[in-house]
Amino acid sequence: MTPEAQLATRSLIVCVGPGGVGKTTFAAALAVAAARSGRRTAVITIDPARRLADALGLDGLDDELRTVPGLPLDAAMLDTKAAYDALIGRIAPDPESREDILGNRVYQSFSRTLARSHAYVAMERLHDVTVHGGYDLVVLDTPPTRSALDILDAPARLVRFLDERVLAAFVGTGERGARAWIRARGTDVAMKLFGAMAGSALMEELGGFFTVFFGLRRGFAERAAVVQAQLAAPTTAFVLVTAPDATHLADAAYLRDGLLERGTPIDAVVFNRAFHAGLDGRPLAQKTPWPDDALSGPGDLEPIRRAARAHRARLVDDNVAFDHAMEAFEEQLPPKTPRIVLPVLDAEPATLEALGALFDQARGR
Amino acid sequence: MALTPSHPFASRLSFFTGKGGVGKSTVVAALAVEAQRRGMRPLVVELGHRASMQAVFDVPHIGHAPVEVVEGVHATNVELDRALDDYVRRNVPVRALGDRIARSESLHRFFAAAPAVGEVLTLLRLEQLLEHEWSPILVDLDATGHALMFLGLPSVFDGLVPDGPVRRLLDGFSSLLRDGERSQLHLVTLPSPLPVQETLELHATLEAEHPIRLGTLFVNRVHPPPLDAAHLAQLPSVVATEAAAEDLALLRAACERDVETTRQLARLDAIPMRQVRLPLDPPRRDRATLGRLGRLAALEDAP
Numbered sequence: 299m300t301p302e303a304q305l306a307t308r309s310l311i312v313c314v315g316p317g318g319v320g321k322t323t324f325a326a327a328l329a330v331a332a333a334r335s336g337r338r339t340a341v342i343t344i345d346p347a348r349r350l351a352d353a354l355g356l357d358g359l360d361d362e363l364r365t366v367p368g369l370p371l372d373a374a375m376l377d378t379k380a381a382y383d384a385l386i387g388r389i390a391p392d393p394e395s396r397e398d399i400l401g402n403r404v405y406q407s408f409s410r411t412l413a414r415s416h417a418y419v420a421m422e423r424l425h426d427v428t429v430h431g432g433y434d435l436v437v438l439d440t441p442p443t444r445s446a447l448d449i450l451d452a453p454a455r456l457v458r459f460l461d462e463r464v465l466a467a468f469v470g471t472g473e474r475g476a477r478a479w480i481r482a483r484g485t486d487v488a489m490k491l492f493g494a495m496a497g498s499a500l501m502e503e504l505g506g507f508f509t510v511f512f513g514l515r516r517g518f519a520e521r522a523a524v525v526q527a528q529l530a531a532p533t534t535a536f537v538l539v540t541a542p543d544a545t546h547l548a549d550a551a552y553l554r555d556g557l558l559e560r561g562t563p564i565d566a567v568v569f570n571r572a573f574h575a576g577l578d579g580r581p582l583a584q585k586t587p588w589p590d591d592a593l594s595g596p597g598d599l600e601p602i603r604r605a606a607r608a609h610r611a612r613l614v615d616d617n618v619a620f621d622h623a624m625e626a627f628e629e630q631l632p633p634k635t636p637r638i639v640l641p642v643l644d645a646e647p648a649t650l651e652a653l654g655a656l657f658d659q660a661r662g663r
Numbered sequence: 664m665a666l667t668p669s670h671p672f673a674s675r676l677s678f679f680t681g682k683g684g685v686g687k688s689t690v691v692a693a694l695a696v697e698a699q700r701r702g703m704r705p706l707v708v709e710l711g712h713r714a715s716m717q718a719v720f721d722v723p724h725i726g727h728a729p730v731e732v733v734e735g736v737h738a739t740n741v742e743l744d745r746a747l748d749d750y751v752r753r754n755v756p757v758r759a760l761g762d763r764i765a766r767s768e769s770l771h772r773f774f775a776a777a778p779a780v781g782e783v784l785t786l787l788r789l790e791q792l793l794e795h796e797w798s799p800i801l802v803d804l805d806a807t808g809h810a811l812m813f814l815g816l817p818s819v820f821d822g823l824v825p826d827g828p829v830r831r832l833l834d835g836f837s838s839l840l841r842d843g844e845r846s847q848l849h850l851v852t853l854p855s856p857l858p859v860q861e862t863l864e865l866h867a868t869l870e871a872e873h874p875i876r877l878g879t880l881f882v883n884r885v886h887p888p889p890l891d892a893a894h895l896a897q898l899p900s901v902v903a904t905e906a907a908a909e910d911l912a913l914l915r916a917a918c919e920r921d922v923e924t925t926r927q928l929a930r931l932d933a934i935p936m937r938q939v940r941l942p943l944d945p946p947r948r949d950r951a952t953l954g955r956l957g958r959l960a961a962l963e964d965a966p
Contacts, residue, residue, distance in 0.1 A: 317683020317806065318858070545686045545943075548718030577909050585909075592907035595900045602901055605890040606910040609917055644916060 301566045301636035302657050306332035308535040308565075310428060310528060311437045314447075314557070315539035316549035320570040323646055324539050325439040326350055326373070327656040333371035334654060337434040340372045340427055344420075344439050353648050363427070366650070372433075378419050425521045428528060447556045535565035542572045542623040554630060566636045567628070572620050572661070574613040575641040579659060582613050667963060669878040669937040671799065672698060674847050676789070676839070677878065678802045680810035680865075681851035682858045686883040686943045688715040689953070690851050690960055691803045696950075697957030698799055699735035706797035707738040710785060710805060716740070719953075729797075733950060739792070746784040749791065782813050783829065786836050807865050814840065814848070814873050843876030850936070851881045854927040866934050877936050881960065882928065885940035889917040 305311055305328065313328075315321040322343045329341035340363060343350065351359045355367045359375035361384070366373060383400065390396035420440070428436055528534060536557060540550035557564055573581040587607070593599050628635065639661035647653045657663070666673040671694055681687045691707055698705035706729055709716050717725050720732035727745040729737040752762070792800060804810040817837040839846050848869070852862040862880070869877060890898065895918060903911040931938065941959055 318853075319684060541684075545689055546684055548688075548715050549684075551718060552715070574913075577912060582913075586906075588904070588906035588910070592904040593911065594902050595897070597897050597900075599901065601891060601894045602898065602914070605894070606907065606914040609889050609914050610910045613913065644920060 300657065300660075300663075301638050302328060302331055303335070304636065305535050305537065305566055306335060306337060306435060308533050309433075309435055310424075310531075310534040311435065311537060312440065312529070312534065313438065313537050313539055314440045314553050315568075316541075316546045316553070319539055319541040319546050319550075320640075320646065321539040322350060322439050323653070323656075324537075324568055324570060324640075325437050326354065327647065327653045328537075329371055329373070329435075329437045330354075330366075330369065330650065330653045331657060332435050332437070333366070333369040336370070338370045338432070339435045339437065340374070340431055340433045341437040342374050342376055342420075342423060342427065342439060344376050344441050349646060349648060353650060353653055355650055363431075369650075372431075376420055376423055421525045422521065424528070425525050429524065447553065447560075529562075536562055537566045537568060538564050539568040539570060540627075542569050542620040542627070544623070547623055547627055551627065551630070554627075558632075564631060564635055566638060567631060568638045568640065569620075569624050570640045571642045572624065572639045573617050573641050575659070579641075581617050581641075581661060582610065583617070584614055585610075667937060668843065669847065669876075670961070670963070671801070671847075671849055671879055672701070672703065672961065674843065674845055674876075674878075675798050676793065676800045676802065676846040678804050678810070678814070678846070678848045678875075679851055680804040680807050680848065681881075682853075682861045683806045685851050685853045685858055687851040688719050688803050689943060689956070690881050690883065690941070691801050692716065692719040693953045693957035694799075694960050695736045695738075695801055695957070696733060696953045697961040698801075699733075700954070700957070701961075703799065704797055705736055706792065706800045707732070707736070708741065708789070708792065708800060708802045709738070710741050710803070716803070729792075737797070741785050741788045743784050746788040750784065750787045782816055783832070785813070786816065786832055790832060790835065807861060810848075811865075811868060811873070814875060840873075840875045847876040847878035848873075849878040849881060851883065852931065853884050854882055854924045854931070856927060859927045859930050862931065863934065866936070880931065880934055880936040880938045882931060882938060882940045883943040885924070885928070886942050888921045889914060 311325075311328065313321055313325045325341055325343060329339045333339040343359065351357070351373075354371075354373055356364050356373060359373060361374060361377040361380045363372040363374040365371070386399050387396055390399065420438070424436070424438060427433065538550060538554055538557070540546050554564065554567075576582045590599075590603060593603055593606070624637075624639070628637070638657070640656065641659050641661070643659075647656055671677045679687055679691050688709070695705040695707045707716055709725070716732070716738045717723070720736075720738065722730070722732050722738075724730075725732065725738045725740045727739065727742045729739040732738045752758075789800075789802070804813060817833045817840075850862055850865065852858045866877070869875070898915060898918060901911060928940075939960055939962070941956060943956060
């Protein structure tokens with residue numbers, strides 16, 4: 299069984315990796331492959347790339363799941379702001395609380411701009427899709443930064459965020475405003491002094507923000523626990539996607555170590571753009587040089603001969619360097635971690651066919 | 664020799680941003696190596712949750728205190744907990760009280776959880792670093808969305824923080840950003856469709872919403888064409904035997920890709936920023952490469 303077929307038997311695949319390595323394309327190709335094998339699949343991307351929507355035959359990708367024509371495959375793009383607002387709408391007990399938080403300036407300022415809030419939203423969305431979606435497989439793309447690990451930390455951090463001691467410092471237990479502050483004791487002296495430094499207007503807004511979240515914490519904590527359990531379940535696979543060049547490998551190594559430190563097994567590593575292929579689709583290697591008369595045509599052919607030889611030599615050099623880099627990277631992975639090695643393509647897959655054919659071009663097929 | 668105002672060494676503080684994976688950290692590191700070669704005292708700053716400079720410079724750990732990563736080049740990582748401690752201790756005159764606050768678990772928990780106050784702490788740390796003799800200070804910001812948020816901090820807090828030390832800090836940051844002599848923002852990108860698109864959009868947003876001076880636009884992975892333009896027209900008429908067929912096909916494909924790269928570079932030319940094109944070579948990143956790249960990146964007349 300190929301590594302991607304193995305992956306497709308899981309029920310949740312989380313793709314992590316640095317930006318600019320083709321992670322979203324890989325996630326989509328994996329989802330297409332699973333859907334083709336008959337599994338009811340959802341792919342949630344974070345990349346608003348128009349091209350991917352086109353490749354999937356969709357008008358566009360947004361927060362709503364849309365069905366890809368001809369396949370048991372739904373796709374959506376995570377829109378932090380829309381998802382966050384929807385989340386508040388769903389869990390607020392009444393319209394008044396909802397308006398309270400949507401109108402809160404701290405919420406407005408931070409919820410949509412903060413890199414971290416993406417993790418909360420991704421987590422909620424994941425909960426929604428995996429619990430209510432009825433899918434056999436969900437493929438989750440993650441943000442193209444090191445903050446991808448936030449997806450793993452989000453449930454834990456969320457629970458900390460909702461820690462009653464912190465909240466109580468802001469809103470008191472049940473009573474609001476100044477009285478709660480005055481009642482505060484012990485470590486809350488720190489919060490009071492911080493309040494004096496930060497200014498009362500900010501503290502009031504923060505207080506309002508936390509008051510609303512205080513009321514919502516039960517729902518949050520429950521869902522966070524479900525997602526946390528799901529991420530740790532054996533039916534979940536983590537795939538590390540990278541390209542084998544120095545820039546991306548450095549970021550990928552950080553993710554690799556972060557995952558392993560958290561006790562999260564890496565179920566496959568994908569090296570994208572990891573070899574230059576020859577006409578037969580296999581990695582280019584050294585070859586017997588061809589004689590000068592192998593090229594014919596009008597004019598002085600020497601510049602073209604030189605360019606063709608130099609170009610091949612460069613590609614072969616790259617392949618050697620890629621191999622070394624991949625080996626070094628894999629030394630820090632558990633032995634026998636499945637790997638998928640994909641070629642440098644002239645263009646990203648632009649059709650459903652091309653997405654589906656991506657794995658046929660993997661090395662060793 | 665006076666530097667062009669948009670040169671990364673022309674101001675004390677330089678921010679860098681760009682889409683993930685375009686080689687931003689490598690450019691920052693290379694410039695730091697070059698600044699040192701010119702006898703300056705460069706400091707590379709990266710934000711707390713990242714660790715790419717460790718990999719770039721191949722050192723085991725970069726923490727709160729600036730550490731020498733290669734001869735004469737220092738780097739620091741803005742660790743939020745430490746920045747918070749520093750801030751509290753400096754702003755609370757009574758030492759015992761400051762210590763107590765800094766040790767407060769509630770406060771640390773609050774900052775670990777609360778949305779984004781970490782960015783303010785990053786500012787505090789920058790303010791502190793500016794008090795030392797580092798120059799230039801090269802800040803490797805996160806990907807574009809986060810960078811915009813960071814640069815927009817003063818307006819995020821408008822009206823929320825009318826006075827007090829945080830207000831003073833934000834006002835200080837605001838005037839620092841507005842002062843092109845002291846700070847500028849450089850962009851890093853690649854000559855491929857998505858990064859170019861994002862860079863065009865980022866530039867438009869910056870022009871419209873952010874008063875910071877825009878410095879240099881670095882374009883990575885710009886290589887010499889695989890075949891001189893003079894011989895391109897000749898290429899379609901060349902015929903190869905079986906032995907050379909593959910190499911000829913590869914050369915033709917490379918020339919086609921090069922046409923696409925040229926098209927993307929032309930799109931970037933629409934951005935009215937000083938532009939530096941770099942042959943950042945994907946597989947390799949050793950000290951010698953950084954040095955070479957740094958010299959290119961810091962050339963007065965961009966190649």
